[in-house]
Amino acid sequence: QNNPRQGTGLLLIQMDGFHYMVILGVCAKVFHRVILAANSDYFRGMFTSGMKESRQPCVDLPFLSASDLEALIRFSYSGTLLLTWDSVFEVTCTALRLQFQSALSLCLNFMQKELQVNSCLDVASFAEAYGMSDLLEEVNDFVLRNFREVSATVKFQDLPAEKLLDFLQCDGLCVPSELTVFRAVISWIEADPEERLVHASSLMSGVRFPLMTFREFREVRAVNLQMECYRDSEVELYGTALKEFGFSLPQSHEICRVRRPKDVLVLVGGDQLNPDMGHRMPSRELWFANSMRSGTGLVKGMEWRRLGEIPDQPKFRHGVAVLDGVLYVINKKTWKRLADMQDLRSNFCLVAHDERLYAIGGDKTINTNVDSVEMYNPDTDSWSFVKPLDQALSGYAATVFNEGIFISGGFDCKYVCLVSMFLYHPERGTTYLADMANDRAQHCMEVAQGRLYVAGGVCNLRRFYMDQQACEVYDPVSDTWTAFASLPVPHVGAASAFLEDRIYILGGYCQEDYSESGLVHRFDPSMQRWENMGKLPGAVTDSHF
Incomplete structure (x- = not known):
């Protein structure tokens, strides 16, 4: 039976008293009842439970936004839901009201997968308001892992004091230094000092002052004394902080747990140094350092814990890389879970690039190195040769940038130790860049602040190798090298890593007297100085991180 609705230009079809089409007043458009009911528990109840709306040709929904409802109805027809950070909260609210369960799942998945520093606190507020515990847990974890970046956003200034203190008191807070926590508290207070200074004492209790160095605490002293001078302020901050910093050392390990960094260092294999190669004892051990200790005053250190063992023969002068969250360990010896390389090689680098691993050059036998490069495909567990180097090469440093x-x-x-720097491409081969000022081999190279930092190794001096302690940094924009602070001790055959804006040089040996150097040194580009971070737990040379 045809039943035209006057003035709408839309034709409703009714059969046996049931309208198969419906006009939603908020959209002023016609839709299939069965499609709406199939995708929304709200409309299913409305159209199938005998409610008056099930018989009305037009249903008015004045409490909804037309654009959000149309997005959900388009999803009902197409299965596609277009989301942005500008729309996701409103669409999610509408999906909740109308019980579009599939669309709601997509909205929540978008919030989890697309979390950003600038949006995470909005998501946390939304999840808390609507009682979404799983989403809230995910977001809080994101904030803890990216606290330094989050604390620099405008939204951070809107955090309630109680919520901020919850973050500060959490052992899972990831910060490179306790000074980061202190600065975050200060920035929050200074956003509205007259209203927020009353919270200063409680928030400062979340700062773990015993983990600071004297140099860091000097900033605390200056800032806290300045804050105490705010008009009508009766808050006493510096004395409390000083008491914690200077007099809580005996209990510091009990009441003041260290923070956790966002990433961890993993020590893989290596060797205890012995002049007699026949008596070398490579290691199968894996260790990880997931906390940095900065004890009262000048004492610093790294807390190492055993991770396990390599499920094969011991490794040294091997290659290590991380691809898609998986740690790969490669050398000339076989590994039962991966295909063998086609060339024997040691004293080489393994790098992850464009979803593939590349084993570059290296020593094939004693006093014989190679120019070949092999590519590993994780999908097929196979190796294949790609464009070789211009010359045989080993003991170099490589990084992807x-x-x-x-x-x-x-x-x-x-x-002979080289001064060269070049860009390698698996298909195009070698493109030479500006030479370093100093020749070196068995050294380290890491990326920081858009530049490449080179440190350690050996250099040529007449017929002998000598320790190379001079360091230099490469600017890829200008294709130039600049010297920076020299290493305080030799690090030959050391490992390196970049963690939370600092460069770590770990282990190695001294070429001059062939003595082991199990020390860990950390370079802060912003401070332009090296710090002694303690010792490695196991093998000290030819290891990798």
């Missing part, structure tokens, strides 16, 4: 593989120094075919 701006989607390119940069290679510095190393030994040539005559085992």
